[in-house]
Amino acid sequence: MDRDASSDAQLRLAAREAELARVQKIGQIGGLTVDLRGGRFRNTRSPEYLVVHGLPPEAVHETHEAWVQRIHPDDRDRVLGHFLETVRGHATDYEVEYRIIRPSDGQIRWILAKAEIERDADGAALLLQGAHIDVTARKQAEEQYELVARELSHRIANIFAVVSSLVRMAARSEPESRAFAARIEERLAALHRAHAFVGRSRTDAEGGLIDLLSRLLAPYREGAGERVQIDGKDGPIGPQAATCIALIVHELATNAVKYGALSSQTGMVTVTVDRDERAGRICWREAGGPAIEAQPKRSGFGSTMIERTIRAHRGLEVRYDWNPAGLCVTIDASLEALGR
The missing domain is CATH 3.30.565.10 (Histidine kinase-like ATPase, C-terminal domain)
Known part of the structure; x- marks a missing residue:
């Protein structure tokens, strides 16, 4: 009976691992662990992580330097600095977004990295466990949104300019209405400034x-x-x-x-x-x-x-x-x- 129970437990565990792997594949999520003891970074990558990053199976224990080299040059200093600062500090949560260049096909992909850091009683980092999520589709959608939003904002600004111009032209032929026209123009200008504020790009919306x-x-x-x-x-x-x-x-x-x-x-x-x-x-x-x-x-x-x-x-x-x-x-x- 003990042998049968052990076999059933192993089957259930294998089924759960297969289910987890399937979910990670569907969600383009790769798991990882990093042994942080002694200030050395010893990596273990899941098969799904390797797929997301375009790595071969033998890269399951890739070096820290290999990961750094894969980061897009424009993001590398920021990401590496944030990683080292988090590990050397006292935080237990780690999160960052950045681009990689996949070795397998040269594609640029956006990665959302989220992890938890285990520390000893003195606060020294022991282990990082987390996930890398491919968010390229979301980033591309955001870029498309920004493009459309900028074009729409430009067109609306033109409408404000045209309407203000029409008000001024109408006031020239009706001198008694000039004061009223000036107030209308001022209100249009206020609305234009409000539109310019709410129509800012997300990167400029602080x-x-x-x-x-x-x-x-x-x-x-x-x-x-x-x-x-x-x-x-x-x-x-x-x-x-x-x-x-x-x-x-x-x-x-x-x-x-x-x-x-x-x-x-x-x-x-x-x-x-x-x-x-x-x-x-x-x-x-x-x-x-x-x-x-x-x-x-x-x-x-x-x-x-x-x-x-x-x-x-x-x-x-x-x-x-x-x-x-x-x-x-x-x-x-x-x-x-x-x-x-």
Whole structure:
């Protein structure tokens, strides 16, 4: 019975290993272990790893130098530096994306490497166990997306330019409409800046809400010294929220120039961004401008547009404090609303 039980266990183990190998082959995932003891890197590669990397069966114990040589020259220093820094540090997780040049066919493939590092009680690295995943198809799709996105962004920018030009041409033949046309152009420019922000490539998309505010308010900061200040906790913002906030901030800035703090030589505007795990807040504070006698009784076109923008974007709330010393506007939004 013991012999039969042992045989059954071996059969089940073999079946599981075959199933694992099949899954790795389908997912283009190769397993690996690296003995890190003593600062020497002794590799063991799975058969699926060898296929992903285009290596022959005898490369199952390839050298560390062979792996380094296979890394694309443009990625080699970055990847090797990250690997050595991780091994020599205290981290137990390792992850990096890079390109390789496969020896078997010369193809460039993208690899996502993920691993865990076992360490002794003193923190010295003992063993790395992980997987290499061929993510070439994903990278190619991302490159295609970037190409289409850049082309679309270029076409939309042209549309903004054409519409602004048509507005200016129409205003020339109707002098009484020039002031209105100028305001329309300013709003189109604000939308254009918001579009340029959300239409950035993924590799250039590090900035968040503060970056958006800086772009929107850049025309009002030129030659004004420190009259427009922006500070606070940055964070990501989605395309719908960016467009909505662009319209609101543009109206606030326009009114500040016409009636508020920026209409005075000594006035200034402070924009502060704050956020926690549930919501974000933008505070617009004006100081040093003409004293506010009372809240306006009539709502202009800009105020009406802000109200409609807020209603169209759920999770957004705007409050006005008509303080005699200067207008204070608070924009509150849930993180879900900011992410849309």
